[in-house]
Amino acid sequence: MESISAPHADLSHWPGEDPRQKRLVPEELTASQQVERSPEFRADLERIRFSPYYSRLSAVTQVISQTGAGLAIHNRLTHSLKVAAVARSIAVTLQADDGPAGQRIAQLGGCHPVVVQSAAAAHDLGHPPFGHLGERTLDRLAREHLGLAEGFEGNAQSFRILTRLDEYDREGAGLNLTAAVRAAVLKYPWLRQEGLGRDGGPETPRGLSPSPDGAGARKFSVYSLDAPAMEDARAAYPMISKHQQTVECAVMDIADDIAYSLHDLDDFYRAGLLNQAAISAEFRAWRQERNELAELESADLVLNSRTPGYALELLWRRLARKDSWIASSEAFLAAVDKVFEEVVDGLLLAPFDGSRDAERALATFTARWIEHLQTSVEIHTDPPPRCGHVSLNQAAWHEVSVLKFLHERFILERADLTVYQRGQARLLERLIRGFxxxxxxxxxxxxxxxxxxxxxxxxxxxxxxxxxxxxxxxDTEDEAVLRQRARGRGIIDYVASLTDAQAISLDHLLAGSSERLWDAGQGL
Structure with a gap:
């Protein structure tokens, strides 16, 4: 039997304590510390904020890098700070509800604002250099070159950092966070292999849909190595069903969606990357021709997706196919109209010129939308598989989907960004193969x-x-095979912890081309 100081120790036998405040390893506090740190969640937030993994987020790409677009662009740290602010606002409102909705939340384990803040601060700790491109590249390399069937996933890496890689003041317990915070970062509370055999339909939890390459779940929050820590955290929430987020996790997830949809739009508008004419043509064509577009085969839409109107029609079909529990043609049309009026024919009509007027207009626009979305939540007693106990209401859910469409269609598919990202992918491959x-x-x-x-x-x-x-x-207990896997996981853990600049410097070092050996090598 493992000792109590071992990683992921089972503390479910602790008597007389709030299970949500249990840590992986018990800590003895002085009387003054017990007063200062009651509830325990405040200590969790401080540990995360003081973590070097948290600090590094200031030098990790969100979508487009600051080196290519300027310091006004969000990085993973500024994104996390804003997610935390939005999440806390939602949590405070829910916690103050003394009606039936508030009572139901209490029955489900509560919604403590500091737990939500902590989860928001931690949710992106595992993201590797170069944004989502880095995540996809490391996943491919982990599976194809290092023999790791589970590959790499940013959410799972975040959980591994919190429970294993980073350490507070004792060996083998990670940051030794409470069960509530550990559970609140589990956006996808399952292992990758649990997605095998799934069809990805409306009865499949969001994220548990199969990945395009058939490797398992598209998203997941835990590697097998860290599964005991997930079970330990989830044990504090017996009222939450399998594969369902805790209330606090659902609030963090909503805040992440809100921040992603608006702050990335802010970035691309500032950088002058959103072509108002092209976006307007897409929206106008879909609104005017949606009846005709509805008659086309999906294969034809995909083949001609750059034809104005086609991509929006594909978006609608994807929402209707996967999220029939909430998707509505009327709500989608209303969301398209709202985004068209306020964003396409509103904000984007005047290019951002850096003036004080432009700054005020953008700040007002963003604040108005955040206020609207963070007050558009609803509670579900028995949510469908693809929904949390807390979610955006139908109108806001469609609006966020359309807002996200703007940068998915008009930024992520840009040829110049693709060229840049292909170079970053080759850099990461050189690092993995070199190590x-x-x-x-x-x-x-x-x-x-x-x-x-x-x-x-x-x-x-x-x-x-x-x-x-x-x-x-x-699938094996052969020590030689496990040693090879440990080699691969260690390499992935190492490369994923780099900043963008550190990855570039290491690439130069391994190639023998760096002219600043000692500076470039610091922190290895």
């Missing part, structure tokens, strides 16, 4: 970065512990 070759070199492995070696050792400890305690989560 893998280094660790396979018996003559030089001892000179590999100390932190990399530590992370490989840590992963090996985790694999061996899993083989002893939950062997059904592994």
């Amino acid at each position: 893998a070759a280094w660790l396979d070199d018996p003559a030089d492995v001892r000179r590999a970065p100390r932190r990399l070696l530590d992370l490989v050792d840590l992963a090996m400890e985790d694999y061996l512990r899993l083989a002893r305690t939950v062997p059904e989560l592994l």
Whole structure:
């Protein structure tokens, strides 16, 4: 039996305590600390904010990099700060509700504003260099080159950081956060393999749909190595069903969607990347021709998706197919009209010129939309599989979908961004292959970065512990195979923890082309 100080120890036997405030490892506090840190959630928020993983988010790309578009562009840290602000506002409102909705929330475990803030601060800790491009690239390399069937996922990496990689003041407990905060970061509370065999239809929880390459769930919040820590956190919420978010997690998820839909729009508008004429043509064509577009085959829409109106029709069909529990043609049309009026024929009509008038107009626009969306939530006693106990109402849900469509269609598909991202993907591949070759070199492995070696050792400890305690989560107990997997997971943990600039510097170092050896090598 594992000792109580082991990672992911089972503390479910603790008597007489609020299970939501249990930590992975018990902590003894002085009387003054008990007063200052009651409830325990405030300490969690401080630990996350003081984490070096949190600090590094200031130098990690959100969607487009600051080096390419200027300091006004959001990074992962500014995004996280704004998610936390939106989430706290929603949580305060829900917590103050003394009616039936508030009573139901209390029955489901509550909605503490500090728990929600903590989860929002932590939700992007695991994102690697270069934004979502980095996440997709590391996932592919982990599976194809390092032999890790679970690959890489930013949400799962965040949970691994909180419960294993980062440490507060004791070995083997991560930041030793309360069960409430650990549960609140589990947006997708399942393992990747749980998505195998799913059809991705309306009865499949959002994110548990199969990934395009058939590797398992499209999104997931936990690697097998860290599954015991997930079960420990979820045990504090027996009233929450399997694969369902806690209330606090659902609020954080909503806030993430709101921030993503508006603050990225803010970025692209400031950078002059949103072509008002092209966007207007898309919206006008769909509104005028939606009856004719509805008659076309989906294959024809995909083949001609750059024809004005076609991409919006594809968006509507995707929403109707996957989210029939809330999708409505009338609500979608109303959302398109609202976004067209306020964004396309409103904000975007005047290009951002950096003037005080432009700044005021943008600030007013953003504040108005945030206020509207964060007050557009509703409570569900028995939510459908693709919905949380707290969600945006039907109108706001469609509006966020259309807002996100703007940058998905008109930014992420830009050829110039694609060229830049392909270069970043090759850089990450060079790092992964370079470190893998280094660790396979018996003559030089001892000179590999100390932190990399530590992370490989840590992963090996985790694999061996899993083989002893939950062997059904592994397809083999062969120590040589587990050692190879630990090597791969350690490399992924190391590269994923880099900032954009550190990744670029390391690439130059491994290529022998850096002219600033000592500066570039700091922190390895």
